[in-house]
Amino acid sequence: MENSTSAKATKFDLSNLKSIPVRTFWITSLAFFLCFFAWFGVVPFMPDVVKDLGLTPAQKWNSVVLAVTGTVFARLLIGKLCDRYGPRLCYTWLLILGAIPVILTGFVQTPLQFLICRLLTGFIGASFVITQVHTSLMFSSNVVGTANATSAGWGNLGGGANRLGMPIIAALVIGFGAAEASAWRYSLIIAGILCFTMGLVYFFFTKDTPEGNFRELAETDDLPEMKKDQVGFLTALKDYRVWILFMVYAGCFGIELTVYGTMDDYLQNTFQLERITAGNIVLSFALMNIFARTLGGFFGDRFGKLNGLRGRVIFLAVIMMVQGVMLSTFSLVANLYVAIAFLILFSLSVQMAEGATFSVVPFINKKAIGSISGIVGAGGNVGAFLAAMLLKFKSAASEKVAIAANQGMGEEVIRSAQAAASAQAVSEGYLLIGVSVVFTGVVALAIRFSVKDEKVAQKELEGSMANAVPANA
Known part of the structure; x- marks a missing residue:
């Protein structure tokens, strides 16, 4: 764009750090x-937490549910606040206040x-x-899909990077003399401090538009379109x-959250993989967020250029149906290598x-982008909760039957039968979920x-394309 202080960026040039939009993107x-890193930061340490605090299996599960529940309500609220106060102040306070329960967890x-801390941490x-x-x-409209997808994908990496990052922080803490049993506590405190610091960075180095x-802009009566006539x-x-949506x-x-949250055990029970091997496979698919989400936004923008807003919807519907087919097919495959191939295709299509x-x-x-983003974003967590409940209850019921049927056959036989029953139940759950996703695409x-x-969208697109030159300030 010709003047970065008066218009949105019309090119997705991430090397132009002088551009306000690009600087804000980074x-x-x-x-x-960092928010996702801190939110899921306790996951690699759960065995230590269970041992240290004496958590029961039910309490461990409740900690997962509470973290998701907090996020659902926070997403619904924060969208409306963004429309009223702007994303800069909302992010600043979310980071600063959200850092408190993360630190207190330690x-x-x-x-x-x-x-309680897991519930409050979910707000970030x-x-x-x-x-x-x-x-x-x-x-601008010609690149907004790509920008949204890329920022979301790269941010989501925090939820997977903690599997590597938090143990590294713990190792460094131990190296400085902390007790190994308390390393998880110091690691979470550090993660919280990073979020708090990022809140200050957000306040001083970003702008709302x-x-x-x-x-x-309110003081000069020069509000952007979405701020007028809210x-x-x-x-x-x-x-x-x-x-x-x-x-x-x-x-x-x-x-995606539910499948990756259950995939470690499914791969172990179905294909008899070692836990480390299964975990590395799942982590590698999570890392596809580096580029897969961006592809979705990019093709959304491309279809938008070719067929207008309807083109964006058609692409979304098609890729959703492809995702559902990939998951359903994966659930029916018994060969490990074929299963991994379909898991790759599922990971690519879902992102x-x-x-x-x-x-x-x-x-x-455009006058309620924040509110709509909040409602749609909350849908992701609701979907994760419902899918997790489905898999949990199907698996629990099947395992109970398997244990009863093999009573008195020895611990090893019972464990093997239980694992097989769980794998079959989860496979059936994946198939049902996949079919539901295809329906959602329709x-x-x-x-x-x-x-x-x-x-209006076409006019905005034409204006964006006409001014599609790098930002300068």
Whole structure:
């Protein structure tokens, strides 16, 4: 763009750090990464936490549920706050306040204290919504899908990087003289301090829009389009397209969380892999976020150029159906190498679907981007919760039957039968989920835009393409 202080970026040139949109992209992606890193930071240490605090299996499971529950409500709230106060202040306070329960987790002494901290820590999962709002405000329609997808994908890496990063931090802490039993506590305290520091960086080095901050623009009566004539949160709730996208995101991001959360055990029980081998396979697919989400946003933008807003919807629907077919097929495969091939295709398609979802979101209602992003983002966590419940209950029921059928046959026989029953139950669950995702893809085709919306989007696209030169400031 010709003047970065008066217009959105029209090129996705991440090397141009003088550009306000690009600089904001890097900061918001890093903030998102740190939030997810801290949110899931306790996962590699759960065996130590269980031992240290004496958690029961039920309390361990409840800690997972509470962390997800906190995120659902936070995402619904934070979107509306972004529309009112701007993403800069919202992210600043989310990082600073969200750092507190992360740090306090390092000081807990009882299971109840741990569960409370996990619930409150889940609120930093709302960072995804702010990141999507901020990149939507910074990039023009011809590249907004790519920008949203890339920032989300790179931020999501924090949820996988902790598997490597947190143990490294723990090793460094032990190297400085800390007791090994307390290393998990120091690691979480450090993760919380990083989030707090990032909150200060966000406040001093970002702006709400390329034109300036919401508060400054309000004083000069020069608010961006979305700030003028704000629509209410209830208006966003009444738009059927928002709820279809809620379902779509539940069917892509929610399913990705659940599948990867259960895949370690499934690979071990089905293909008799070692835990380390299975874990490395799952981690490698999580790392596909480096590029897979970006592809979804990129193709969403490309279809948008070719076929308007309808083109974005068609691509989203198709990639969702592909995702469902890949997961369903994976669930039926008995050969390890063929299964890995379909798991790769599933990982690629599910992350592309996530990127494609937020190439559509910014065009539903530009005056309520935050509220809509929050509702859709919450759908991901709801989908993860429902899918996890399905797999948990199917597996528990099958294992109970297997144990009863092999009673008195010896511990090893019972354990083997239990693992086989669990694998079969999860396989059936994957198949059912895959079919549901295909159905969701079909439903996505019901998303429609008016002729006026299409004309406005086309005019904006033409303006973006005409000014598509690198930003300078």
